[in-house]
Amino acid sequence: MADSITSVLTGGGSQDAAHRLHHLVRRLVRARHVQWFTSWMWQALLSILLLCAACTLGLRVGWLDMPTVKGVAGVAALLLVIWLVAVWRSRPRAMQVVLQADLAMSLRQKLSTAWEFEVTDRDAAVTASLARQAMRARLPMRPQRVFPIQFTTWARLAPAGAALLLLAAVVDLTPIEDTGNLVSEQGGRVDRAVLDEGARLLEFARNMEQRALTQNLSRTLPQATSMYRIGAAMRHGDFNRDDSLDALAKYDLTLAEETDAALRDAISVDISGAEAGQGPEMAALRSELRNLVNRDVLRRLSVGTLTRNDLRRLETNADALARAGTPSGALHEALERFEAGDVGPLRGMLDHLSRVERLLGDIGEIGRARVRIRRARRSLGDTTLAPSEIGLAGDASTDSEALGFGGQEDGPVSGEVEGPPGELDGVGEGGAGSPLPGREHDDRELKPQTISLRPDRNLEGVVMLGVTTRALPRVNEATGSQVTIERQFERQVEAVLAKEDYPLHRKELVRRYFLGLSQGKAVPQTAAAGRGTAARANDNKPGSE
């Protein structure tokens, strides 16, 4: 074995013991240095992996931008070079290596003594004798066996560091990944509030779209798409705060107009004649309609397999159908015609009911969207919105998939309460509460035969819809166009207030003044405005009413 230590020590030929000793020590030193650097490299490797993982995560989450990471990488590279130099300078010397080899091979200092005598040129004969004595010991075949690569604790932790880096690199952090990319590409600071609100809008829009698709809500679907675009633009940094506020305000107006249109449809399908009550009843009505006029019923009607049970359910729920604009007389007539073989009236009635159900769903979804939009505006510092207009006294940052009016059946907490979407779509169903501050509920405007979208005391968005429902035609009462004028006036007031420059502490007073004019109320005094401000501050506190 040409490489064995024994052969080096005992090799014949012209090589003398000193030469062979030098050769052996060189190889031992090389093996030891490899071991030395490897053991330190594990530490460096783990440090680099952890640093890379931290930087990757920082980039993806958005804590770091690319210039910062580049700086960190530069510093790390510099430290690595310094570290390498330090490790090189502190490497074991030949004497130390030989001594360690002596201890590792239990040579009882034969080798180290021989080496010391050799380098100090003391006694060649003793050196040769010691080398021969060392040879007689059981030496490993290769120096690498004396100084094997060591898997230190750092080495054992290196896979964990690699796994961490892998996780940081591939784990699904899509929303924050977009942020990281945005930040890195633009290299500038990003408004965190805009990004966060964008993320919430995206989430809300996704859920809204899902509900629209599953419930066939034709008006809701395009609104969900619009909200998604705005949210994406905010989330991706395309919008700054001003752009976002502008886009949200415009979208808010669009939603209001869409609500108007939905209500006009409601007028056209004549649900105003239905027997209806408060918001929860409206939600209950929609729920009943969904049970009665679902896809299966319509499919069975179209294929002529409508069962007795279906017809019995229609008869027993005549009251709900009446509230949805289908008088019981018309129902009985349609059923009789159906029994006689004429499917047309019943089909027309069921189509009507299905449309009413979808219409109510659209109104509910759009109402939730408005609350979400106003909450986003408020979160971004839209001072033109009073707290009462936000429609929320709770935590505005906890939007969930089930966000919306649907959860309000369970209590006065508005908007944020989770509940099965689609079943509680009544607009302003939290009607058990009292009217919002500054927007008193006027029972004189509620007529017994209208669908009363009574506002939750916490939901200004609901208030808006509630006002709209008052536009349902009644004898000698306000019409839809008047309400629209009121709302347009209110929007104009808000827009003007947003543009005008005057002391903030007067802003609320001015706003109340003009809103009071629209509602025919007395102009509030300064002190009252002060109290209103305090009340608004309280409204902003989570859980406050």
Added chain:
Amino acid sequence: MIDETQVEKVREQTRALTAQIDRRIVGHDGLVRGVLACLFAGGHVLLEGVPGLGKTLLVKTLGDVLELDFARIQCTPDLMPADIIGTQMVVENENGGRVFEFRPGPVFTQLLLTDEVNRATPKTQSALLEAMEEKAVTVGRERHTLASPFMVLATQNPIEMEGTYPLPEAQLDRFLLKLSADYPSAEELSRIVGLATGTEPPAVERTLSAVALQTTRELVRQVVLADHVKNYAVRVVLATHPEGDTAPESVRRYVRHGSSPRGILAMVLVAKAFAAMDGRLNVSFDDLKETALPALRHRILLNFEGEADGVSTDRIVEELIETVPVDES
């Protein structure tokens, strides 16, 4: 310069001596090895152990296997210096006149067993001191050189304090090693019974002459000691000094005086003897570790706190062996 053949010869001598001693001495391998190392290193040894462990038998056996003059002194409180070193006596010369003539004492031998040395008075112990250190005695105005080789093997009982005179530190320092005899194991006890209750003790052969011993002593001193090995011994001895920078906490707390330079000389000399006895040309760290305890235990002086806490010098030295690194880097 020493070579492999010579150390191999020393190893053979050691084997032969050990084999002869093992005929009478059961167990005590470390003790025998220490005594032989001391013999080869040219020092004196103090054997300590409770009565009946075979200390005296060991020394007597050693006297039997070596072709050396052997003498024994049983120390008692009434033992006088003249009883050891000899005395001037008035004798008639050829002309009928009376002259003083020196009658040498038992110290004039090559192998001297001083049994229960701590029973002798300090005065007698001091008389032995010059013989051990100077290898000569002075009687009157005459100085008498002792035989060569000369080795004192003293024994003492550590537990019996009444009527004894503990050896002073200066005299303890003269002993190259202080070896402790331990109780034998069950198997050794069984063998001891078989050996000691027979009709007559096993016979041993003389295997090493005085000349051969002298040669071996010279060879031992030629055993190679590398600097990095020597430095380890230096670090160990320095660590026994409570005022030193390298002293561990136990030394700082319990030791009043550390080892004298004789300590490191003893360590290195006996380590060389160990190396030669093992047939090696060089001293190893293990040799020094093996030597440290018998060479340093009687050269470290505990302070009051150490005595009060019952700390032994053996514990101190063992801690030093464990804590002092062999690699100074």
